[in-house]
Amino acid sequence: MTVGRQNPGPRNINRRRGKSPLKIVAITSICLAVAALLALGGYLFYLMATLPKVDRLADYKPPIVSQVFGDDGSLVGEFYLERRTVVPVEKLPRRLVQAFVSAEDSNFYQHKGLDYVGIVRAAVKNLISLRKKEGASTITQQVAKSMLLTPEKSYTRKLKEAVLAKRMEERLSKDDILYIYLNQIYLGAGSYGVQVAAETYFGKNVEQLNLAEMAMLAGLPKAPNAYSPIKHLDRARERQAYVLERMVKEGYVTQAEADHARATPIVIQSMKKVNSEQSAYFLEHIRIALEDRYGEEQLYKEGLRIYTTMNAEMQKAAYEAVVNGLKNVDKRQGFRGATAYLAEAAVAAVCDKVEDGIDTVSLKQGATYQGVVTAVDPVRGDVTVRVGDRTGTLSRKNMAWAGKVQLVNAWGKQEVKGKFLSLGSVILVSVVTPDADKKGAVFALDQEPEAQAAVVALDPLSGAVKAMVGGYDFRKSQFNRALQAKRNPGSAFKPLIYAAALDKGITPATIFDDSPVEYESGKEKAWKPKNYDNIYRGNVTMREALTNSINVVSVKILEQIGVDYAIEYAKKLGITSPLSANLTLALGSSSLTPLELTSAYAVFASGGYRTTPYFVTRVEDAEGRTLEETAPPVIPRFSVMTSAESSPLEASPAPPATAGDSASTAVPVIAPETAYIMTNLMESVVQSGTGQRARAVGRPVAGKTGTTNDMKDAWFVGYIPQLVAGVWVGYDQERSLGAGGSGGQAAAPIWTEFMRRAVAGIPSRDFETPPNVTFATINPRTGRLAREGSDGAVQECFIAGTEPTAYDGESSEDGVP
Structure with a gap:
């Protein structure tokens, strides 16, 4: 019998492998779900732990504007990151609050941070339209996003927003949330909060708004630029109508009140304040200094109150004089x-x-x-x-x-x-x-000018800068030419040389020979200074030389008193820039800033005192505490110092101009007699010399023109007893100003236009004569005393003891003065 292997029958493969596929999928899904829930729970735990605290909203302190005030207390500028003025909750009009609630969150007083009904309604509308047609963020959620979160669009941010909204409702009252919302929200045109928006669009404070204006503001949050009353008044009215309709539906106003509001005319006007464009250079100068001193956080967010030396009307006059003057200079060059x-x-x-x-x-x-x-x-x-x-x-x-x-x-x-x-x-x-x-x-x-100009004006008795313009258009060039541009002053430097000569014994009646002269220069060709008009007049007095800006005589005066002496004298007057140690200094060959030269002229206007130019008088924090203060100096009517007692070699250098110092200084640097005689000489420049355009100011004026070679720079610096101002005109990249580009034609008209407007409210005064100044009748052809009835005789002023003693034809022990 044959023995063989028995047939075991069909094998159960699934049983041998242990579990069915269905069970495996189920177990895996459960594991993944548990893992996902654990991960989500961990994430939510982490999210909750990292959420910002809402408690700090109870002490709401948003970034607020630092305000800049002029010398009369008027608002002249602002520094800010967000332009906002916080309004206390008790000053917020009830209907303004109702308008915003109606438009933005009609269930605000019923929900606890999230409006579930609104969420469902928005979802349905968006689903039907297949696009985001309606949002469901509550006012509380908007505050959470604005104050505590970033504006990113993500599900994470929305989740955070929802949690924070719930927490806010637990810790803050509804009024507290509305207070934050209405002061925080952006409403277009650079306006944050309802107060600034009311000023921007309607020129009113928020409590002065009527229902029509309130409804228009309440329509802005959805799209501030699209519904701007300034740019799109028709769209703004459509949005206004929607807000009024919502207010009627919520029972805040009657239909009759809403209809009346719709029919109310809307007048768009901003609250009046100084145009920042015209004061931009002044404000930028102090902004840089204050930011360095206090830091960005304090300057832009903590509502400093900054009091300056600026006079708003003078600043406006300076700006418009520069614009008009440069256009006139440019048009003389033709249409481009x-x-x-x-x-x-x-x-x-x-x-x-x-x-x-x-x-x-x-x-x-x-x-x-x-x-x-x-x-x-x-x-x-x-x-x-x-x-x-x-x-x-x-x-x-x-x-x-x-x-x-x-x-x-x-x-x-x-x-x-x-x-x-x-x-x-x-x-x-x-x-x-x-x-x-x-x-x-x-x-x-x-036509927009290609040339530039600068104007600076200050009080000669205190150094307070009343107006400053550093160029044609600050938006295109922030380079402040009044403070930063160093240019050759030309003949406008001559008064500094002449003042030094007075302290060396030269008088206005001293005779000089206006004839060609030649100086060895160490080069192949000798230096031959020339007069601007190429006319040589022979014997002239010092007064005539300055009145007609005679170059040759100015060089001879400098040669007589010494270059080193003149340089030290200029430093005493406030010049800090390096000066050429040669005779070209007499013709203004060394570069200076307009503020430097104007400050030097202020010494003459003040009776011999050098003051430190300053821009800020006081800075306060938001609570009114003084952080810094600059007290103006007190200058006596006349100093007892005489010419002999003032030594330019002993004078300290002038301190630089600052945005604000703890104390302004006034240092007596020249005798009042010298200051007065220089003023008197420069009155002749205006009355009968190169500065005659300044006569249009219609009161006693002293000043001097300046024009450099090829008319690359044009200057006029002048003053009345209460105000000194300097003007420079030229191209940033040096080239000729062309026809009409001299100091008398290009700079003096700007100075005159500014000064006529600036001094309109200032009483006219004569320059006061010091006790130690005397007058004598002289013959201007000889510099000697003139007898009564002599032809051409003129009155001349002298420091007592320096006047001539001999008449024409008489001998004098001292010789001809």
Whole structure:
């Protein structure tokens, strides 16, 4: 019998492997779910542990504006990261609160941080529309996001926001949350919080708003720029209507009140304050100094109150004088043509950019805008110019300064020789007559100057800087030419040489020979100083030499008193820049800043005292505690110091100008007699010399022009007893100012325009004569005493004891003075 292996039958493979696939999947899923829950729990635990504390919101202290005030207490500027003024909760109008609640969170007073009904409603609407049409964030959530979280868009942030909102509702009252929200929220146009928004859009404090204005503000949070009343008043009104409708539905106002609010005219106007553009250089100078002293945190976030020496009206006058003066200088050089030539299709895009900066009501008279030529009438000589969404006419008469300009009735740049305007020409125009209904304006052709200018004005008795402009446009160049540009002053330096000569015994009647002279210079050619007008007058007095700015005589005076002596004397007057140790110093060959030279002239105006220029008088913190203060110096009417007692070699150097010092100083550096005689000499410059344009100020004025070689720099520095000001004009990259570029033609008109406006409220005063100054009648051709009735005799002033003693034809032991 054969024995073989038995057949075991079918094998159960699944049983041998132990478990079915279904069970394996189930177990794995459970494990993964448990792991996910543990991970989520861990994450939530970590998230909760790392959330910021909401307790600090109970002591809400947002970044607030540091305010800058002028010498009369008026607001002249602000420093901030976020422009915000906090309003106490008791000053928030009830209906303003209701307007925001109606628009942003109608269930605010019912929910505990999260509006579940609102979440469901928003979800349904968004699902139906297949896009995010409505949000569901409560006011509490918005505060949480704004104050405690970053603005990132993520599920993590939304989760944090929800948890924090719940916690806030547990620790803060509803009023506390609204107080934070209404002071924190961004409402467009650089405005944070309802107070600044009320100022920006309606020129009011928040408690002065009417219902129409409140509703318009409450419509802004959804999209501040899209619903801006300044840019899009029609959209803002649509949003206002929505807010009023919500207020009616919530029972906050009646339908009649809402209808009345809709019909109420909206007047867009900002609260009046000094234009930051016109005071930008002044504010930037003190900002840099204060940031260095107090740090960014305190300056930009803690609401400092900064009191300055700026006089708002003088600052405005200085800015406008620079703008007008530079335009006049530039126009004398001719029209440079359009800045660009556009194809017809490109006009709309360019004009849309301009539109954002235009007032909703009308173009501003006197303002300058960029425009595009859209129509040309070669026969009448007129062109139509589009400025933003406005149009106006530029006539041949209003472009006369540009000379003969060809008008081309075709688009884009044409192959035309000479000056021309074609369709699509991009030009600057100033508004002669504002528009009505966005059309019908009258324009004049304008042009942005290429030259620059600086103005600085200060009180000679204290050193307080009353106005400062450092250039044509701060937005395009922050370089402050009043403080930082070192340029040759030309003949404007001569008064410093003449003052030194007075203390060396030279008098206004001293005779000098105005004839050509030659000096060895150590080079192949000798140096031959020339007079500006190439005229040589023979014997002239010191007064005539300064009045007519005679170069040769100025060099001879410097040669007589000594270069080293003159340099030390200039340092005594406040000059800190290095000075050329040669005779070219008499012609202003050494570079100075406008503030340096103006401060030196202030010594003459103050009766011989050198003061330290300063810009800040006091700084207070938000609680009113004084952090620093500068007391102005007290200067006596006349010092007892005489010329003999003042030694330039012993004088200390002038301290530099600062943004604010603990004490301002006034140091007597020259005798009052010397200061007065220099003033008297410079009055002649204004009355009959190179500075005659300054006579238009209509009161006693002393001053001096300055023009450098090839008219690269033009200066005028002058003063009345209460105010001294200096003006410089030139190109940053040195080149000739061209026709009309002398100090008398380019700088003096700016000085005069500024001074006429600046001193309008200041009583007219004569320069006071010190007791030790005497007057005598002299013959200006000889410098000797003139007998009564002599032809050409003039009154001259002298320090007592230095006047001539001999008449013409008589001998004198001392010789001719």
